Amino acid sequence: MSVARNRPIGVFDSGVGGLTVVRALMAALPHERIVYFGDTARVPYGVKSSATVAGYAAQITDFLLKCDVKMLVVACNTMAAVAMNVITDMSPVPVINVLDAGAAAAARATRNRRVGVLATLTTVHSGAYVRALESCRQDLTIVSQACPLFVPLVEEGWVDHPVTALTAREYLAPVLAAAVDTIVLGCTHYPLLRPVLGRLAGDQVTLIDSASTTAAEVDEVLRASDLACVEQRLAHHEFHVTDFPQRFRAVGELCLGRALPDVHLVHW
Numbered sequence: 001m002s003v004a005r006n007r008p009i010g011v012f013d014s015g016v017g018g019l020t021v022v023r024a025l026m027a028a029l030p031h032e033r034i035v036y037f038g039d040t041a042r043v044p045y046g047v048k049s050s051a052t053v054a055g056y057a058a059q060i061t062d063f064l065l066k067c068d069v070k071m072l073v074v075a076c077n078t079m080a081a082v083a084m085n086v087i088t089d090m091s092p093v094p095v096i097n098v099l100d101a102g103a104a105a106a107a108r109a110t111r112n113r114r115v116g117v118l119a120t121l122t123t124v125h126s127g128a129y130v131r132a133l134e135s136c137r138q139d140l141t142i143v144s145q146a147c148p149l150f151v152p153l154v155e156e157g158w159v160d161h162p163v164t165a166l167t168a169r170e171y172l173a174p175v176l177a178a179a180v181d182t183i184v185l186g187c188t189h190y191p192l193l194r195p196v197l198g199r200l201a202g203d204q205v206t207l208i209d210s211a212s213t214t215a216a217e218v219d220e221v222l223r224a225s226d227l228a229c230v231e232q233r234l235a236h237h238e239f240h241v242t243d244f245p246q247r248f249r250a251v252g253e254l255c256l257g258r259a260l261p262d263v264h265l266v267h268w
């Protein structure tokens with residue numbers, strides 16, 4: 001069992017967005033080893049069909065299971081929205097996803113019961129956030145907004161840039177007009193835009209990102225399954241990407257605020 005406890009946690013996304021979850025995991029669980037997968041060759045996922053995204057999710061799940069992970073963290077709302085069945089059917093280890101964590105946190109946070117959801121096109125079209133929010137609370141008014149330009153802007157590293165601010169203003173307008181007091185950042189890339197989104201939304205609106213809630217859930221499930229790491233040394237993480245490792249490293253270091261020495265290029 002001690003061997004199982006010392007196995008890594010597999011975390012995955014289409015690109016750098018899942019690093020927002022990695023950052024929270026590193027802070028909450030500094031001894032846990034992480035193997036991260038970013039599908040930089042095929043990002044963005046959020047403008048692709050459910051069937052395509054599910055096929056990609058299956059490939060990544062297979063890759064990470066071969067890395068002998070003890071848990072999978074789906075750090076991508078789009079995959080969580082359309083591919084959870086595929087992932088859980090393949091996985092003999094526990095699977096945690098960011099979408100349920102984000103919905104639960106938003107349902108707890110709203111005071112006026114009006115919640116905005118910013119997410120990718122595929123996530124919005126799937127209706128997964130509306131279902132997840134309604135399963136937490138039935139008395140919510142939910143306004144969803146697809147933001148397809150955000151992911152390319154983040155992957156470019158334009159997290160606080162005039163073009164990003166203009167784009168965000170457009171996307172936020174209908175959501176703010178609906179007088180929401182809580183906005184879910186329903187894509188793991190979006191927390192990197194928090195400074196811009198926070199300025200535009202104002203102090204009265206709570207921005208929810210699921211990173212810390214997901215990290216807390218990972219902690220809980222690891223303990224409950226007797227899988228929490230027992231080694232008290234600084235963990236050595238690995239990062240795998242499908243294209244441009246140097247570019248992932250540069251943007252990823254911005255996101256994580258630390259060096260990323262081990263970025264490997266995956267040849268499928």
Ligand code: DGL
Pocket residue numbers: 013014015017018043044045046047075076077078079120123151186187188189
């Ligand atoms: N970061 C992912 C999400 O949470 C995917 C975004 C994309 O690739 O379009 O939805």
